[in-house]
Amino acid sequence: MAARNYGQYCGVVRALELVGERWALLIVRDLLVGPRRYSDLKNGLSRIPTNILSDRLKELQGAGVVRRVPLARCGLVYELTPYGRELEDVILAMGRWGFKAMGEPRDGEEITADSLTMALRTAFDADASRRLPATAFTVHLGDITLVVRSARGTLDVVAPGRGPLSTVLPAGDAENVEFAAGPGLRALIAGTIGPEQALRDGVLQVLDGDPLLVERFSALFHLEASVAA
Numbered sequence: 001m002a003a004r005n006y007g008q009y010c011g012v013v014r015a016l017e018l019v020g021e022r023w024a025l026l027i028v029r030d031l032l033v034g035p036r037r038y039s040d041l042k043n044g045l046s047r048i049p050t051n052i053l054s055d056r057l058k059e060l061q062g063a064g065v066v067r068r069v070p071l072a073r074c075g076l077v078y079e080l081t082p083y084g085r086e087l088e089d090v091i092l093a094m095g096r097w098g099f100k101a102m103g104e105p106r107d108g109e110e111i112t113a114d115s116l117t118m119a120l121r122t123a124f125d126a127d128a129s130r131r132l133p134a135t136a137f138t139v140h141l142g143d144i145t146l147v148v149r150s151a152r153g154t155l156d157v158v159a160p161g162r163g164p165l166s167t168v169l170p171a172g173d174a175e176n177v178e179f180a181a182g183p184g185l186r187a188l189i190a191g192t193i194g195p196e197q198a199l200r201d202g203v204l205q206v207l208d209g210d211p212l213l214v215e216r217f218s219a220l221f222h223l224e225a226s227v228a229a
Contacts, residue, residue: 176213
């Protein structure tokens with residue numbers, strides 16, 4: 001199935017043959033957020049040529065990573081198979097590793113709802129969530145809005161209009177805060193600035209709710225940000 005053959009009998013080699021082609025893991029990343037139509041995937045990966053997207057989807061289907069299924073009110077969508085969902089830990093680990101080398105955004109780099117969703121899942125501290133009260137954050141970053149809910153060690157991230165919230169916690173049982181942020185949100189997650197400085201410097205702007213809950217956001221979402229020497 002794979003375009004590449006490395007000539008070695010090794011699990012890492014097989015993985016690269018299945019998902020190592022350009023764009024393949026980003027398609028998997030977006031499908032980890034939820035089922036997507038072809039147009040959703042194309043819009044979320046704006047630079048992927050349509051022929052490459054079609055080829056990658058066919059390859060991933062052939063590998064048993066992705067399947068095409070009917071979904072009510074959406075028509076045919078692509079979703080990960082159980083085998084494909086096993087890549088979640090791999091994607092999250094790559095996100096943690098890559099975060100260390102991200103630096104400031106390059107010219108022309110964009111953030112999508114799906115990439116931000118996976119970034120938050122990557123940074124989520126489940127142990128902190130078990131210790132802290134249930135909290136709902138409404139996060140605005142440019143044109144993106146996400147509802148982020150943490151309770152009892154679990155996380156739910158949904159872009160309004162893309163699907164229902166799960167039953168992580170019943171409505172009304174969480175403390176709520178709504179804030180707007182920019183790319184500087186990375187500095188808060190990296191711990192290079194604290195919650196008070198983020199608010200003072202305008203990295204975050206609380207629109208509704210208790211500003212003290214920004215400190216809770218910082219406790220729930222954090223990642224190591226520097227490459228070890």
